[in-house]
Amino acid sequence: MSLHPAQNPIATKSAKPALLDRGESTTRVEAFVDAAFAFALTLLLIAGDQIPSSVHALVEAMKGLPASALSFMLILKFWSGHVRWTKRYGLDDVLTNRLSLLLVFLVLIFVYPMRMVFEVLCNSLSRGYLPATFSPVIIDIPALFIVFGFAFGSLSLVMCWLYLHAWRQRDALRLSEAERIHTRIDGLNWLLATVVAVISIISALLIPATPRSGWWIGFPGFLYFSLNITATLMHRHADRLVARLPQAGG
Secondary structure (H helix, E strand, C coil): CCECCCCCCCCCCCCCCCCCCCCCCCCHHHHHHHHHHHHHHHHHHHCCCCCCCCHHHHHHHHCCHHHHHHHHHHHHHHHHHHHHHHHHHCECCHHHHHHHHHHHHHHHHHHHHHHHHHHHHHHHHCCCCCCCCCCCCHHHHHHHHHHHHHHHHHHHHHHHHHHHHHHHCCCCCCCCHHHHHHHHHHHHHHHHHHHHHHHHHHHHHHCCCCHHHHHHHHHHHHHHHHHHHHHHHHHHHHHHHHHCCCCCCC
16 A cells, blocks of 8 residues: 555544545646546537527527536536545555546546436426437437446446545554544445446336336436435434544543
């Protein structure tokens, strides 16, 4: 295991358990990851778009903002998750670099499928008012959810793997009890996201892609919204566990 050059793993005295920032310096891999995520966001925003030639074309182009915003937020979720992990643990070893590069690879592959899924979602919820850059056919919707599930699930699995790696290095990193609690909870959150993606893929395979399926055909996509609830509950649970810890110096 290797750490950032400027890392100081010794905790400073505090009135309550704190989460330390160990990633004080930026490695070349981290800089590359940040640049790659920025490039993915650029691809997301300019993909398939042309400069509007009239006010009407401008209005139509603006209708694509909700899908772009949702895609932007999703990619930002993984980027901020990686940044938070890096700052918290400051690891700079072979496995960390490989997992970080794998995360970038997966984001660049799945940036377009992510946007397509959100375009279908916005188009469906607005009853066609918000357009899609392609013509969605009901028989193709399960395939979109399957691809999206592989994208979301694989990215979440990489994040889970990073937290597992940090957990295995908990003694070398001298993680406090509070940090160990948050490491377990955050790792479980990413694992749960992976499980939800697998359930979504299975649902997409089982639900018939016919008009008779009604709103059930969108069930594989709606599953992901449950993660907002579970993440909130798990973070509150982590805060309660940390609050029960004895105060430093007490």
